[in-house]
Amino acid sequence: MAKPGSGIRAFLTSVRLSIVLLAAIALGAVVGTIIPQQEAAEALAEKINPSLAALFQALQLFDVYHSVWFIGLLGLLAVNLIACSLDRFPAAWRQFRGVTGPIDPGLFAALPPERIVETDRPPAEAAVRIEALLARRWRRFVKTEHPQGLLIAAEKGGFSRFGVYIVHFGVLAMIAGGMAGGLMGMKGTIEVVEGESSNVLQRRGEPSLPLEFSIRCDRFTVEYYASGAPKVFRSDLSFLKGGQVVHQGPLLVNHPIDFGGLRFYQSSYGILPGGRMTLSYAKGREEQVQREITVGERFDLPGADGEVEVLRAEGNLMRMGPAVKLAVRSSRGDFQFWVFQNIERIKEANPGILSQVPLMNPGLFAPWIFSLQRGGERFYTVLQATRDPGAPLVAAGAILLIAGLITVFFFSHRRVRILLEAREDGSRICVAGTASRDPIGLEGELRRLAAAIRGEGKVS
Amino acid sequence: MNHEWVLSAVTFVYLLSFIGYLLWMVRGAEFWGAGASWIARIGFLLHSAGILIRWRVSYQMGIGHVPLTNFYESLIFFAWAVMLLYLLVEWRTRSRSPGAFVLPVACLLMAYASIAPGVSGRIEPLIPALQSNWLTVHVLTCFLGYAAFAVAFALGQMYLIRSRRGEGCNGVFLGRAIPAPEVLEDLLYRSVILGFVFLSLGIMTGSIWAHYAWGAYWSWDPKETWSLITWIVYAIMLHARAVRGWRGRRMAWMSLVGFVSVLVTYLGVNYLDSLHSYF
Numbered sequence: 001m002a003k004p005g006s007g008i009r010a011f012l013t014s015v016r017l018s019i020v021l022l023a024a025i026a027l028g029a030v031v032g033t034i035i036p037q038q039e040a041a042e043a044l045a046e047k048i049n050p051s052l053a054a055l056f057q058a059l060q061l062f063d064v065y066h067s068v069w070f071i072g073l074l075g076l077l078a079v080n081l082i083a084c085s086l087d088r089f090p091a092a093w094r095q096f097r098g099v100t101g102p103i104d105p106g107l108f109a110a111l112p113p114e115r116i117v118e119t120d121r122p123p124a125e126a127a128v129r130i131e132a133l134l135a136r137r138w139r140r141f142v143k144t145e146h147p148q149g150l151l152i153a154a155e156k157g158g159f160s161r162f163g164v165y166i167v168h169f170g171v172l173a174m175i176a177g178g179m180a181g182g183l184m185g186m187k188g189t190i191e192v193v194e195g196e197s198s199n200v201l202q203r204r205g206e207p208s209l210p211l212e213f214s215i216r217c218d219r220f221t222v223e224y225y226a227s228g229a230p231k232v233f234r235s236d237l238s239f240l241k242g243g244q245v246v247h248q249g250p251l252l253v254n255h256p257i258d259f260g261g262l263r264f265y266q267s268s269y270g271i272l273p274g275g276r277m278t279l280s281y282a283k284g285r286e287e288q289v290q291r292e293i294t295v296g297e298r299f300d301l302p303g304a305d306g307e308v309e310v311l312r313a314e315g316n317l318m319r320m321g322p323a324v325k326l327a328v329r330s331s332r333g334d335f336q337f338w339v340f341q342n343i344e345r346i347k348e349a350n351p352g353i354l355s356q357v358p359l360m361n362p363g364l365f366a367p368w369i370f371s372l373q374r375g376g377e378r379f380y381t382v383l384q385a386t387r388d389p390g391a392p393l394v395a396a397g398a399i400l401l402i403a404g405l406i407t408v409f410f411f412s413h414r415r416v417r418i419l420l421e422a423r424e425d426g427s428r429i430c431v432a433g434t435a436s437r438d439p440i441g442l443e444g445e446l447r448r449l450a451a452a453i454r455g456e457g458k459v460s
Numbered sequence: 461m462n463h464e465w466v467l468s469a470v471t472f473v474y475l476l477s478f479i480g481y482l483l484w485m486v487r488g489a490e491f492w493g494a495g496a497s498w499i500a501r502i503g504f505l506l507h508s509a510g511i512l513i514r515w516r517v518s519y520q521m522g523i524g525h526v527p528l529t530n531f532y533e534s535l536i537f538f539a540w541a542v543m544l545l546y547l548l549v550e551w552r553t554r555s556r557s558p559g560a561f562v563l564p565v566a567c568l569l570m571a572y573a574s575i576a577p578g579v580s581g582r583i584e585p586l587i588p589a590l591q592s593n594w595l596t597v598h599v600l601t602c603f604l605g606y607a608a609f610a611v612a613f614a615l616g617q618m619y620l621i622r623s624r625r626g627e628g629c630n631g632v633f634l635g636r637a638i639p640a641p642e643v644l645e646d647l648l649y650r651s652v653i654l655g656f657v658f659l660s661l662g663i664m665t666g667s668i669w670a671h672y673a674w675g676a677y678w679s680w681d682p683k684e685t686w687s688l689i690t691w692i693v694y695a696i697m698l699h700a701r702a703v704r705g706w707r708g709r710r711m712a713w714m715s716l717v718g719f720v721s722v723l724v725t726y727l728g729v730n731y732l733d734s735l736h737s738y739f
Contacts, residue, residue: 015703019696026692033682033729065680178678187675225523225585233588253588254673265675266588386675394677398664405660409653440646 012083021077028073032064066182078175081168092161095413095436107432108148108419115450117429123150123420126427126453130418133452138416149421157414161436163407166400173397181390189267192217193380197240201385213241213260218248220269220379226349228319233266235381251383261387268382271315277324277376279310279339284367293324301368306330315377320346322375328365337364341375412437416449429453463517464574464581466510467536471570473503474543478563485560493556500550500559504543507570511540514583523585528599532581535573537599538726539566541607545654549611549647557638558647561614594669601665602687605658609694609715609722612651616715619644623709645708648715649701656694663687686725693718 011017036044041062045053060067119126127143127150134141134154141154188201188209197216201209216238223232232252239247239259251257257264282288283305291299298309309327317323321342328335339362340346346360347353354361363369413436421428431450435442480496483489514527527533546562549555573579586595622638638644666684667677678684697714700706706714 015699019699019704022692022696022699026689026696029685029689029692032680033685037680227584229585230587231585254592256672256675263675265673267675384675388676391671391677395668398667402657402660402664405657409657 009083009087012080013087015084017080018077018084021073021080025070025073025077028064028070031061032070035061035064037065038063071179074175078172081172085165085168089165092165096158096161104434107417107434108430111430111432112447114447115431117431117450117454118423118426119429119453120426123422123427126420126429127152130420130429130453133449134416146419149419149427152418152420153415155413155415157411157436160407160411160413163404163409163411166404166407168404170397170400170402170404173400174394175397177390177393177395177397179390180393181388185386185388185390186262187384187386190215190264190383190385191380192235192237192383193272194218194220194378197238211260211262213239213246215239215264215383216245217379217381220381222269222379224319224321226345233269235266235269235383237264237383251381262385263387265384265386266381267384270380270382272378272380276374277313278373279324279370280373281368281370284369290373295324301328305368306332306365311336313376315375322372322377324372324375326370328368330365335365337361339370339372341372343371412441414442414445416446418453463510463514466506466513467570467581468574470503470507470510471567471574473499473506474539474563474567474570477503478560478567481556481559481563485557496559497550497556500543500563501547504540504547507536507540507543511536518583521583523583525586526596527583528596528603529586529590530580530584532573532579534599534603535569535579538603538606538610539569539573541604542566542569542610545607545611545651553639553643553647555639555643558611558614558618561618562611565610565614589673592669592673594665594672598662598665598669601658602662605655605662606722606726608651608655608658609690609719612648612655612715613719615644615648615651616712616719619648619712620709623712641708645711648711652694652697652715652718656691656698659687659691659694663691682729683725686721686729690718690721690725693721 035041035056045056045062048056056062060069064070121129130152131141131143134152138154138156141152144151144153186203188203190198190201190211192198192215194217197214199211199214201211203209217235218238219236221232221234221236222230225231235251237249237251237257238245247257247259249257251264251266253266256266277293278290279293280288280290281301283302289302293299293310295310295313298307300307306328307330309329310324311327312325314323314325317338317340320340323338323340325336325338337358338360340360343362354363358364362371414433415435416431416433419430419432421430429450431446431453433442433446477496477499480492480499484493484496511527514533515524518524518527528537542562543566546558546566549558573581618638619641622644623641663684666687670679670684671677693714697706697711697718700714701711
């Protein structure tokens with residue numbers, strides 16, 4: 001602990017400082033969730049009083065988590081953790097090493113009766129039995145002579161003294177890993193139009209970066225559930241070096257691809273206009289005719305059955321995918337209806353929809369049936385690419401943290417001291433002990449141990 | 461059987477059990493206590509059955525997934541975890557007095573799931589971001605942590621009532637029914653430990669998932685940030701106890717502060733832009 005005169009040391013090794021720092025970090029984090037951060041801050045900055053906005057700007061309140069003061073607090077916490085651990089570790093080591101140590105004179109005073117056992121065996125003989133009992137769960141037992149009789153000492157769970165250092169080391173590793181990721185990591189996005197390729201990594205607030213390889217999006221697929229919620233976003237990618245495909249694979253949400261030192265994620269997508277549309281149509285069961293179409297175009301059906309006009313085209317109509325609206329003019333009258341590319345799936349999800357909603361029936365102009373082979377959408381996929389050299393360190397830190405917490409909270413360093421006093425007709429055995437934590441658990445264990453010595457029940 | 465109906469009924473079973481625990485505290489007759497305990501256990505069985513039925517139904521709909529994927533399901537699981545922990549405490553300590561403080565929490569969560577506007581009980585298929593095995597472990601660990609903190613919150617209130625200076629402490633109403641402060645303190649500490657370990661696991665599994673889904677293990681998303689704030693509140697509580705010797709009423713107050721932070725993490729951040737909009 002701190003010696004007088006070592007002010008800075010006393011300051012850095014105090015748990016009061018840790019608590020103040022943790023509270024300050026928590027408060028800073030709260031501020032960051034109340035004030036809009038980064039891009040979102042601009043709208044607020046324009047709304048509020050300019051001098052207040054300038055103050056917020058100066059205090060870096062629009063980017064709390066990357067501000068000098070927030071990172072400074074984290075750094076100070078790291079220093080405090082290291083100082084506390086170095087300061088206290090030697091004492092923990094001594095506790096871990098020493099099995100016998102000095103005995104608190106009051107240890108055997110005022111023991112509850114269930115922890116005192118009277119036996120007709122002499123101490124030496126009783127000790128052998130007790131050692132056999134202890135051997136199952138306790139380690140490092142030592143038998144010594146004591147002014148009042150024979151003393152057996154044993155311990156277990158000594159490693160739990162180190163749990164707190166494991167936790168703190170884990171936290172340090174996570175802070176270090178986070179800093180490393182922030183300094184040496186990279187993050188950007190790449191947009192690739194379906195069928196094309198790109199090697200341009202766009203970074204926020206920095207010039208875009210050409211990669212040594214390019215990525216081609218062979219196909220982008222989006223599928224929907226019947227409710228309209230998205231089901232699958234998938235980019236089939238080819239990674240090209242010098243025009244040669246060196247790696248291929250599907251990229252899905254939750255299933256990133258590692259390539260060229262970067263990790264790629266399916267981040268977003270968009271639809272561009274101007275793709276080709278292919279319509280096919282058939283009279284009843286006769287052979288299908290295929291035709292490339294554009295909006296506004298008119299064409300005649302074979303056999304002078306009528307004239308078709310392409311009225312509109314939509315990339316994602318009512319969240320059910322691509323569709324074109326056709327008008328058919330014939331001697332039987334005029335018909336207008338939508339032709340969906342995904343009509344089979346729509347029918348499956350909504351039985352009876354074609355009879356209920358004639359506007360969605362591609363067979364409205366019976367016996368002709370229309371279908372949209374290619375809906376004219378042109379997808380582009382947005383990939384996120386990251387490199388984070390700090391991530392493994394953070395992961396290791398997290399594992400240490402959890403392991404340390406379990407060690408701290410679910411184990412304790414227990415020491416048992418058993419005093420055997422000689423009596424005229426045998427001996428009197430007193431069971432006492434100490435624990436680094438959980439006195440109630442210790443009490444139970446000592447009671448069960450005394451019961452086992454008495455010959456009732458088992459030791460746990 | 462309709463799972464939503466079963467789960468709504470559970471709300472009333474818990475309400476009944478709560479009334480039983482209250483009567484037991486006021487009247488002192490063992491009859492009321494035993495009855496309340498049995499009703500709570502039956503409610504818990506029904507509750508479990510409701511969750512299992514819902515799980516099965518999702519498979520019958522062809523969109524099978526664990527019922528831990530939206531706000532409704534998280535409320536139901538939260539209440540379930542609170543009841544699980546409470547029944548374990550009741551069984552281990554043979555004391556049913558926390559019941560009058562824990563049951564209302566479970567009951568309110570269930571009622572909120574059933575009647576709050578904007579909480580949909582429909583079983584929805586999983587959007588791509590949620591199609592991950594980490595979803596299950598993340599939600600499971602987080603809500604077990606929240607449940608342990610909810611139990612600590614109830615114990616903290618009991619402690620504050622029990623240890624209040626002057627009248628009340630020895631009154632008929634509370635003196636008999638609430639265990640000794642030392643027992644409460646130990647239970648409270650254990651609940652907080654359990655919650656802290658589960659919250660740590662929850663944040664960790666969430667980070668792993670975010671690493672795979674969003675390309676960043678930590679994005680300072682409001683929910684992430686608030687989970688860290690909650691973690692820090694309980695970390696301060698545990699350090700103050702271990703090193704600075706905080707006990708008793710201070711710990712009880714901290715359990716209340718901590719639970720407010722849990723509630724902000726769980727509910728409050730829905731009013732902020734968040735990647736966690738499904739919960």
